[in-house]
Amino acid sequence: MRVTDIVKKRMLFSFEVFTPKTPAGEEKMFREGGVLDKLTELQPDFISCTYGAGGQRAGNNLEVLKHIALGGRTIPVAHYTCIGNTREGIKAELETYLENGVDHILALRGDMPYGMKDTGGDFHYATELVKYIRTTFGDQFTISVAGSPEGHIASRSLEADIAFLKAKQDNGADYVTTQLCYDMEQFERWFDAIRKAGVTLPVVVGVMPVLDIGATINMALSRNGCALPRELARIISRHWIFPNVYAPNEDEAEIRRKKDAFTEEGMAYTLRQIDKYRALGVNGIHLYALNKYEAVTRLVKESGLIYP
Numbered sequence: 001m002r003v004t005d006i007v008k009k010r011m012l013f014s015f016e017v018f019t020p021k022t023p024a025g026e027e028k029m030f031r032e033g034g035v036l037d038k039l040t041e042l043q044p045d046f047i048s049c050t051y052g053a054g055g056q057r058a059g060n061n062l063e064v065l066k067h068i069a070l071g072g073r074t075i076p077v078a079h080y081t082c083i084g085n086t087r088e089g090i091k092a093e094l095e096t097y098l099e100n101g102v103d104h105i106l107a108l109r110g111d112m113p114y115g116m117k118d119t120g121g122d123f124h125y126a127t128e129l130v131k132y133i134r135t136t137f138g139d140q141f142t143i144s145v146a147g148s149p150e151g152h153i154a155s156r157s158l159e160a161d162i163a164f165l166k167a168k169q170d171n172g173a174d175y176v177t178t179q180l181c182y183d184m185e186q187f188e189r190w191f192d193a194i195r196k197a198g199v200t201l202p203v204v205v206g207v208m209p210v211l212d213i214g215a216t217i218n219m220a221l222s223r224n225g226c227a228l229p230r231e232l233a234r235i236i237s238r239h240w241i242f243p244n245v246y247a248p249n250e251d252e253a254e255i256r257r258k259k260d261a262f263t264e265e266g267m268a269y270t271l272r273q274i275d276k277y278r279a280l281g282v283n284g285i286h287l288y289a290l291n292k293y294e295a296v297t298r299l300v301k302e303s304g305l306i307y308p
């Protein structure tokens, strides 16, 4: 079964995990009853795994994806980037994915490692990577591409970014997976705008669960330039840890109470996002699971993404 077949029939839901960075993380990910087991039990339509662009962990998502493929219970989706990759290297790595039962790919430009101004590879944009994969591998891969509801941080305008999304469609992409966007009104404007621009691809919305103040601010502002809408900003302010979320000096019990209260309100915010996106008629909800299955299990059940 391919993602493109599923979305013809119904809305899907999926998870994103990242490659474990330590032996303890690997144990947590792969053991019986670990992250992959627990997430798979929820019967997602696919699980995607990130690709560390540059640096030591580049391209090491194969172990996670192989594990998912061998389990045979859901579709493994490989994130893949242009960073540091040549045509020949890409061909060889993609052949390895296919040999290991991985035939879905999220084709990305990739986040530039700190200090890099170029991809350092043969391709500079995701449009080129999509074209290369489609031309080299025909229909062997189902190809997803990134969409940025607020416009990519480096784009000169939202309109330019949407034009490049259309180019990814023209080059052979099959569906869009979006960047996190806490601002539901902006998402709706973008969703209308891409349809007007002729982007007909199915859209699977990336939803970052709001669980922790520091992580929420970090995800929005460290790389992506995402807006924090007033409702979310108020939740953050109500549970602010003084004087600084990163170096708190309140007493332990008070900090715990605030963190728990923030998580509760954050979960409720995330559920409202899922409701809103489903009502807009998106093709899927992609939960950034962050290798934490307790919170996403609750979200999946309470949102009704899986039926009891």
Ligand code: FAD
Pocket: 049, 050, 051, 052, 053, 079, 080, 081, 106, 107, 108, 109, 110, 111, 112, 124, 125, 126, 127, 146, 147, 152, 153, 154, 155, 156, 160, 161, 164, 177, 178, 179, 180, 206
């Ligand atoms: P592109 O579509 O190439 O766009 C990059 C910028 O260039 C944009 O500003 C765009 O407007 C502009 N542009 C695009 N095409 C052209 C063109 N032909 N000419 C001029 N300008 C152009 N990063 C990782 O490193 N690893 C991951 O695993 C990872 N997973 C992700 C998962 C999801 C669901 C999403 C949405 C993003 C993920 N990213 C990941 C982040 C992504 O790599 C970054 O956002 C990156 O900076 C841009 O990637 P892109 O594919 O959107 O790039």
